[in-house]
Amino acid sequence: MHDGFATLPAPPYYAVISSSRRRDGGGDDGYDATSARMLELVRQQPGFLGAESTRGIDGFGITVAYFESEEAIAAWRNQPEHADARARGRNEWYEHFELRVAKVERAYGMRHGTPA
Amino acid sequence: MHDGFATLPAPPYYAVISSSRRRDGGGDDGYDATSARMLELVRQQPGFLGAESTRGIDGFGITVAYFESEEAIAAWRNQPEHADARARGRNEWYEHFELRVAKVERAYGMRHGTPA
Numbered sequence: 001m002h003d004g005f006a007t008l009p010a011p012p013y014y015a016v017i018s019s020s021r022r023r024d025g026g027g028d029d030g031y032d033a034t035s036a037r038m039l040e041l042v043r044q045q046p047g048f049l050g051a052e053s054t055r056g057i058d059g060f061g062i063t064v065a066y067f068e069s070e071e072a073i074a075a076w077r078n079q080p081e082h083a084d085a086r087a088r089g090r091n092e093w094y095e096h097f098e099l100r101v102a103k104v105e106r107a108y109g110m111r112h113g114t115p116a
Numbered sequence: 117m118h119d120g121f122a123t124l125p126a127p128p129y130y131a132v133i134s135s136s137r138r139r140d141g142g143g144d145d146g147y148d149a150t151s152a153r154m155l156e157l158v159r160q161q162p163g164f165l166g167a168e169s170t171r172g173i174d175g176f177g178i179t180v181a182y183f184e185s186e187e188a189i190a191a192w193r194n195q196p197e198h199a200d201a202r203a204r205g206r207n208e209w210y211e212h213f214e215l216r217v218a219k220v221e222r223a224y225g226m227r228h229g230t231p232a
Contacts (some may be wrong), residue, residue, distance in 0.1 A: 004137060004176035005214055015218050017131060017180055019168050021120060023228075043196035047157055052135050054178050056170040062178040064133055098121055098225040102131050102218035109214040110206055112139075 006050025006066055011107050013049055014067045017100045022059040022093060031093050034085050041081060047072025066104070073101065121169025123184055127223050129165055130183045131192025133216045138175040138209060146154050152203050155222070157197060189217065 022031070042048050047068040055061030067073045076082060089097065138147070158164050163184040171177030183189045194199060205213065 054172040102220040104218040
């Protein structure tokens with residue numbers, strides 16, 4: 001995710017918007033390693049286009065993952081290692097989690113120096 | 117935005133997904149005051165449903181604002197004080213900015229203790 005931005009084709013495509021609040025945990029609960037592994041895995045997923053993710057110091061985070069199609073989203077959802085990680089998220093890591101699936105209809109960008 | 121999560125009706129509705137990287141500025145450049153003012157204003161905008169926003173210590177941030185309709189998004193885009201703020205964002209505050217408009221088709225959530 002280099003500079004944080006996903007490089008995406010022209011719309012339409014799909015966005016999976018996840019917002020979450022981490023539990024007050026403290027210590028290494030495996031979250032960071034699993035997040036890195038999920039990013040590695042999703043990049044191998046057919047139809048995955050890119051992702052953007054950030055979390056504030058208050059523990060509230062947003063990740064948006066972009067896919068070519070609903071079929072690609074469903075395949076990623078059913079990927080076994082990802083399904084296990086989602087269960088750990090629900091049971092161990094997240095206090096609150098919201099997921100919204102949306103179809104991106106238009107997009108534009110601006111980058112200083114060059115039009116994005 | 118209390119605990120960070122927007123409380124939204126059942127889909128369909130629209131999401132405006134903005135990702136941005138702040139310029140290396142330092143000092144008070146008016147960004148925080150304008151952000152707070154924009155949140156105050158958008159809450160008064162007809163068709164605004166809620167927003168979620170976070171920024172990491174690396175300066176990369178994601179805000180997702182939810183609206184009832186494309187018409188509500190267009191009205192907010194054309195709100196004069198917001199249009200001025202967007203221009204300052206492009207010219208002063210952001211090194212890179214991407215905006216995607218999407219129609220949310222389905223959503224679910226999980227909150228510990230109670231189903232969200």
